[in-house]
Every structure is written in structure tokens, then in C-alpha cells.
Amino acid sequence: MMVCHCMSITDKDIHSAMDWMRSSDPDTIITPGKVYRALGKKADCGGCLTLFMDTMRKSDSLEVPAQLRNLRGTRKRNRL
Template sequence: MMICHCMSISDRDIRSAVDWMRASDPDTIITPGKIYRALGKKTECGGCLPLFMDTMRQCDSFEVPEILRGLRRATPKETSDEGRRKGYRVP
């Protein structure tokens, strides 16, 4: 099935790129940008990205590396004052 009409990328192209990247480096983080580069293409309009991402996620070899599983995002600071003193004014 054709995923990206602008660059003529099929679902088979995406799957083979993901398999190739996983085989060459099992710990790599696979992103759409890396897949485009592996295929020698660039994004054009971005309209295909939702379908592109779904196709990536459906690949058998697409997974988060073991070392990165279970990590949590850092929580933002509770305050929005950015550590400034009260009464701070920009001249």
C-alpha cells in the first residue's frame, strides 16, 4: 500500500527500513526522520505522517530498546517564575 504519495514510499519500504535499522543496531531509536533518510528521501507535505507512524508501529521489529523502557519524563517545575526574585522587572 502506498503510504507517502509525494515521495512514493510504500508500507513495504517502511517495514524493510525498520528491519534494516534494527538489524544494524538493536539499540537504535527509530524515528520517521531516520526512515526517510534510510530510504534516501525527505518529507514533503507531512500529510502521510499519521499513516506513516501507524505503519512503523505495526512492524514486528519496531520496539523501544530494553535500556530505555520504563523511563519517565522529567516533571516540569511547579512554579512558573523561572527562579526569579519577586519584583524582577526587565528594564
Template sequence: MIICHCNSISDHDIRSAVDWMRASDPDTIITPGKIYRALGKRADCGGCLPVFLDTMKSCDTIGVPMELRGLAAHRHKDISDERRQKGNRVS
């Protein structure tokens, strides 16, 4: 099925690019931009992005590496209070 009509990218192309990237570097974070670059293309109008992302998410090999899971949650806990008292006001 054609996902991106501007660049003639099919769901098979996206899955192949994801599998290739995961095989070449198991710890890489796969983004739509990286998939476009792997296919030698550039995003044009962006109308395909919702379907493009759904196709990416449906790939078996798209998963985030175990070492990187939950990093955002830990980071927000560390900086959420910014070491200030709750009652401080800026004059």
C-alpha cells in the same frame, strides 16, 4: 500500499527500513526521520505522518530496546519537585 504519495514510499519500504535499521543496530531508536533518511528521501507535506507512524508501530521489530524503556518516567520523578518547598513563591 502507498503511504507517502509525495515520495512514493510504500508500507513495504517502511517495514524494510525498520528491519534493516534494527538488524544493523539493535539499540537504535527508530524515528520517521531516520526512516526517510534510510530511504534516501525527505518529508514533504507531512500529510502521511499519521499513517506513516501507524505503519511504523505495526512492525514487529520497532520495539524500544529494553535498557531504554521507562527512562522518561524515571527522569520525571527525579526532577518533578526541583528540590523546592511546595509553598515557595517568586516575588
């Protein structure tokens, strides 16, 4: 399915980029900007961002690595 008409990005492109990023660096935080850069493109009009994000959320690669979860809560507890 075409997600971004301006840059000709499909849902398969997004999932492939996310899978590539996760396999090359398991600890990375994947953002839309990083996906665009991995595809060698950049956002143009921004009209696709909602669909782009929905497509990203459907990927298992989007999950935050376990060692990076709840860092904000951990820092607060360590300060007390």
C-alpha cells in the same frame, strides 16, 4: 500499499527500512525521520505522517530496546 505519494514510499519500504535499522543497530530508537533518511528521502507535504506512523507501529522493529525502557523513571529514583 502506497503510504507517501509525494516520495513514492510504500508500507513495505517502511518495514524494510525499520528491519534494516534494527538489524544494524539493535539499540537504536527508530523515528519517522530516520526511516525517511534510510530510504534516502525526506518528508514533503506531511499529509502522510498519520498513515506513516500507523505503518511504523505495525512493525515489531519499532519496539524500544529493553535496556532503554523506563530510563526516565530510573533517573528519578536514583536522585532520591
